[in-house]
Amino acid sequence: MLLTSIKTKLKLTSEQKILMSKHAGISRFTYNWGLATWEALYKEGLKPNHLVLKKFFNNNVKPVLSWIKEKGICQKVTEFAFDNLGKAFKNFFAKRGDYPRFKKKSFNDSFSINAGSKPIPIGGTRIKLPTIGWVSIHEALPHTTTKKITISRKAGEWYISCSYEIEAQPTDKKHPYVGVDLGINVLATLSYGIVFLNPKALKKAKKKLSKLQRQLTLKVKGSNGYKKQKLRISKLHRRVTNIRLDATHKATTFICKNHAVVALEDLNISGMLKNHKLAGAISDANFYEFKRQIEYKTLRYGGTVVLVDRFYPSTKKCSNCGEIKEISLSERLYVCEKCHHTQDRDINAAKNLENYARLAEPCLDVEG
Ligand SMILES: [Zn+2]
DSSP: OEEEEEEEEEEOOHHHHHHHHHHHHHHHHHHHHHHHHHHHHHHTTOOOOHHHHHHHIIIIIGGGOGGGGOTTOOTHHHHHHHHHHHHHHHHHHTTSSOOOOOOOOOSOEEEEEOBTTBOEEEEEEEEEETTTEEEEEEEEEEEEEESOEEEEEETTEEEEEEEEEEOOOOOOOSEEEEEEEEOSSEEEEETTSOEEEOOHHHHHHHHHHHHHHHHHTTSOTTSHHHHHHHHHHHHHHHHHHHHHHHHHHHHHHHHHHHEEEEEEEOOOHHHHHHSHHHHHHHHHHTHHHHHHHHHHHHHHHTOEEEEEOTTSOTTTBOTTTOOBOOOOTTOOEEEOTTTOOEEEHHHHHHHHHHHHHHHHSGGGGGGO
């Protein structure tokens, strides 16, 4: 069994939308209370943790806050707020994340619930949430159970996400090996020449987005016009994310269904995001999400991923003879000075990744 996750849009009545906002508000309040108390205790020279804070909150704070105990409010919301705070600090201490920040009321809110020790049944286009009751969703879910449900709002729309176990669905692979070069101008290039382009709609939406952002700077902060513009930007952001995600899913499904061994460069994303000049383009090209999808889809369809060391010179190397040379970003063709091999630079890089995988996972070579 494999674990997979889904995020899909909720279809809510206006009463349900208010109820979801209340949950998000309680979650945010609890998280911020926890963070403020954590900081106060730390200043006193104490070593706080989320479990102690949770206990204190449940025994001493929650009983006097009647609005948290209102009818229809799932009481598990505060539990998860503390768990999330604990996780945020854990990541910070392990140097995997920034110092936890106070949550602000915004268009993007979220909260998590579970049914305690019992898993929540899901399936079809309706889910019965603990305390909240039945909600309709956009996309049918498989009939199974989940342990945790997260509900989030993005630009006024509500989404539900949860993870559940699935059975592997191995496919017959057309090719034993493939190298995948991830790009900024194109989404991905495969080692035998297939190219996944970035959708045209993405470029269009992004152009519009920067226009809206420029217009925002002319509005008075806090005014109605400013708020409306913010919502417009938030909606367009969602559209950009959806277009990009859709294209990424199409590419990764194709790659994982048709290739037994997928070689991918193990990019040091956090290091690259610190380089601000590259940051826009890189985060844009969605490398992290691409890698994440390849990893779980190879598992699902019965393949293997080979992550190629980020110091491996896939761009500089001749995929034919192994000669190394410098190649500038503007050069679209790789021309080898030694063996005169000439190839599109992305295909050459992808081919090098494929060659690396053939050495790393040689047992499959007999198939071709
Ligand atoms: Zn060469």
